[in-house]
Amino acid sequence: MELFDAIRTRRSVRVYQDKPVSRETLKKILSAAQMAPSWKNTQTAGFIVVESPEMKEKLMEALPSYNARTVSTAPVTVVMTAKKGRAGYERDGSYTTNKGDRWEMFDGGIACQTLCLAAWGEGLGSCIMGIYDEEKLPALLEVPEDQYVTAVVSIGYPAESPNAPKRKALEEKVRYV
Numbered sequence: 353m354e355l356f357d358a359i360r361t362r363r364s365v366r367v368y369q370d371k372p373v374s375r376e377t378l379k380k381i382l383s384a385a386q387m388a389p390s391w392k393n394t395q396t397a398g399f400i401v402v403e404s405p406e407m408k409e410k411l412m413e414a415l416p417s418y419n420a421r422t423v424s425t426a427p428v429t430v431v432m433t434a435k436k437g438r439a440g441y442e443r444d445g446s447y448t449t450n451k452g453d454r455w456e457m458f459d460g461g462i463a464c465q466t467l468c469l470a471a472w473g474e475g476l477g478s479c480i481m482g483i484y485d486e487e488k489l490p491a492l493l494e495v496p497e498d499q500y501v502t503a504v505v506s507i508g509y510p511a512e513s514p515n516a517p518k519r520k521a522l523e524e525k526v527r528y529v
């Protein structure tokens with residue numbers, strides 16, 4: 353798929369076909385996400401791949417019902433993490449900019465969108481979910497203390513073709529000087 357077409361046609365998909373995603377395809381899209389740019393190449397984004405039915409059931413208990421529904425049909429869910437204390441920091445532990453540690457989430461977002469676009473390029477739909485139980489989920493997945501969960505991303509072959517939610521007019525958002 354041509355890059356601009358992939359960017360334009362990618363949608364949040366919340367219902368999936370009962371069809372597995374091969375390990376090879378999964379590795380391909382994860383390695384694309386791994387190529388995302390990051391603060392001083394710190395690469396703080398991590399990926400926990402939930403594919404066993406048992407773990408998926410438990411994961412769903414850490415989600416609100418509308419997100420649990422999305423995960424219920426997804427053959428794979430990637431829980432994204434960020435490593436603390438690197439992106440946005442100097443070697444002495446001080447912040448480099450006034451944005452403090454927010455660069456961790458910035459880098460996580462880039463990696464996340466790269467993952468979703470790479471998935472779409474392989475015919476896979478995805479849905480980024482930012483709403484989950486922030487205590488239950490890291491405990492369930494044994495996320496180390498120096499990391500935290502940034503987002504939950506369901507992935508699978510789409511069983512729906514959602515229309516694009518309306519975007520704001522470009523003129524509202526862009527200023528040429």
Ligand SMILES: Cc1cc2nc3c(=O)[nH]c(=O)nc-3n(C[C@H](O)[C@H](O)[C@H](O)COP(=O)(O)O)c2cc1C
Binds near residue numbers: 364366419481483
């Ligand atoms: C940071 C972030 C958090 C989101 N959280 C959720 C969520 O918890 N549940 C959900 O169904 N969709 C969630 N979405 C998906 C958005 O609703 C969706 O991207 C937006 O409506 C635009 O639709 P599109 O992705 O089809 O272009 C989230 C998206 C982003 C980027």
